[in-house]
Amino acid sequence: MKHEKDLRFAIIGCGAISDNHALSIIENGSKLVACCDNVEINAIGFAEKYDIDWYTDYKEMIKRNDIDVVCICTPSGTHADISMEVSRYKKHIVVEKPMDITLEQADRMINACNENNVKLSVISQHRFDDSTMFLKKAVEEGQLGKLILGDAAIKWYRSQEYYDSGEWRGTWEIDGGGALMNQGIHTIDLLQYIMGGIESLTANIGTLGHARINVEDVATVTIRFKNGALGTIVGTTCAYPGLSARLEIHGNEGTAIIDNDQLTYFHTKEKLVDQMKLNSVSKKTGGTSPEINYFGHKKQIKDMIEAILNDREPLVNGEEGKKPLEIILAIYSSAKTGETVNPSQKVEQE
Numbered sequence: 001m002k003h004e005k006d007l008r009f010a011i012i013g014c015g016a017i018s019d020n021h022a023l024s025i026i027e028n029g030s031k032l033v034a035c036c037d038n039v040e041i042n043a044i045g046f047a048e049k050y051d052i053d054w055y056t057d058y059k060e061m062i063k064r065n066d067i068d069v070v071c072i073c074t075p076s077g078t079h080a081d082i083s084m085e086v087s088r089y090k091k092h093i094v095v096e097k098p099m100d101i102t103l104e105q106a107d108r109m110i111n112a113c114n115e116n117n118v119k120l121s122v123i124s125q126h127r128f129d130d131s132t133m134f135l136k137k138a139v140e141e142g143q144l145g146k147l148i149l150g151d152a153a154i155k156w157y158r159s160q161e162y163y164d165s166g167e168w169r170g171t172w173e174i175d176g177g178g179a180l181m182n183q184g185i186h187t188i189d190l191l192q193y194i195m196g197g198i199e200s201l202t203a204n205i206g207t208l209g210h211a212r213i214n215v216e217d218v219a220t221v222t223i224r225f226k227n228g229a230l231g232t233i234v235g236t237t238c239a240y241p242g243l244s245a246r247l248e249i250h251g252n253e254g255t256a257i258i259d260n261d262q263l264t265y266f267h268t269k270e271k272l273v274d275q276m277k278l279n280s281v282s283k284k285t286g287g288t289s290p291e292i293n294y295f296g297h298k299k300q301i302k303d304m305i306e307a308i309l310n311d312r313e314p315l316v317n318g319e320e321g322k323k324p325l326e327i328i329l330a331i332y333s334s335a336k337t338g339e340t341v342n343p344s345q346k347v348e349q350e
């Protein structure tokens, strides 16, 4: 019987998010053995920090027999091509969000992992927050009654320097979009996870607060869910100085609000959760504290380790990871054509 300590990980892409993966792997009791970045100095710096081997060509690294799982932390539009290569070497895959930037690439990735019999976990770390799990269970148990309205508002701020800091940032070609594809995707995933699938949506997007990018930095969307409920998405990276990511769920018997990963309001016909109890649900989410901001990654990587050891699907597998991508691509399509779009019908992509 294998244990978590028997699983050996490697990371491709040693940039901003890679420490979340490294710390999560180590703190879950597995081994981090190697990393790769095509910028040598990034690979060396990361390898020295974690005392592991380094590569600048991931195709060399994945030939190693002592690697079981690979975390892909490269720019978004590279995820599918790298995943397909990694899966050929029979390594399980944890891939950052979005899983890639087109549905064709997402499907190729899912198929490659199935054909090679490896597991695929797409990062959506806020699904693992205690606030999300509490609300998901409450909705499933009918505590909010019939769902009526679901709103996601991601009012963040990203400076011009942020967009200028990496050539891929804010590009359609590699970032795949802007305020929604890169930043809003987490809350959009939670909205569809809690409310259920989207039947149709109508959207507007604009690039209003930044130069040298052509992806959206503001978006507004109106939604009809499959269960008949209505909703909205408002996302921006222009809300100076940066407010919160907020999810508001209303049923005919209750309301719940998650603000910056914390359950800040929960009031149903049956119960009003008082502030002290809310604090205890929220404390454990660790959402905004810098020292524990890899908390969600740690839980999702634990889920992947258990999925591999017990030969089950990870909670956010390829099909689950595709859902927010489908919605965001439908938003872009609607904004372009002015039409109402059903996300589960194939969206035409440029």
Ligand SMILES: NC(=O)c1ccc[n+]([C@@H]2O[C@H](COP(=O)([O-])OP(=O)(O)OC[C@H]3O[C@@H](n4cnc5c(N)ncnc54)[C@H](O)[C@@H]3O)[C@@H](O)[C@H]2O)c1
Pocket (backbone or CB within 6 Å): 012, 013, 014, 015, 016, 017, 018, 036, 037, 038, 039, 042, 056, 058, 073, 074, 075, 076, 078, 096, 097, 098, 123, 125, 166, 182
């Ligand atoms: N889950 C989250 O909360 C979260 C947060 C930030 C970023 N992300 C995602 O993580 C991914 C990376 O984002 P980031 O902010 O860390 O980017 P980054 O630019 O800081 O880091 C990416 C790294 O990948 C390297 N790289 C690029 N192509 C490579 C290749 N072919 N082989 C090896 N290395 C390569 C780059 O040199 C760079 O060091 C993106 O998909 C992003 O959406 C997720």
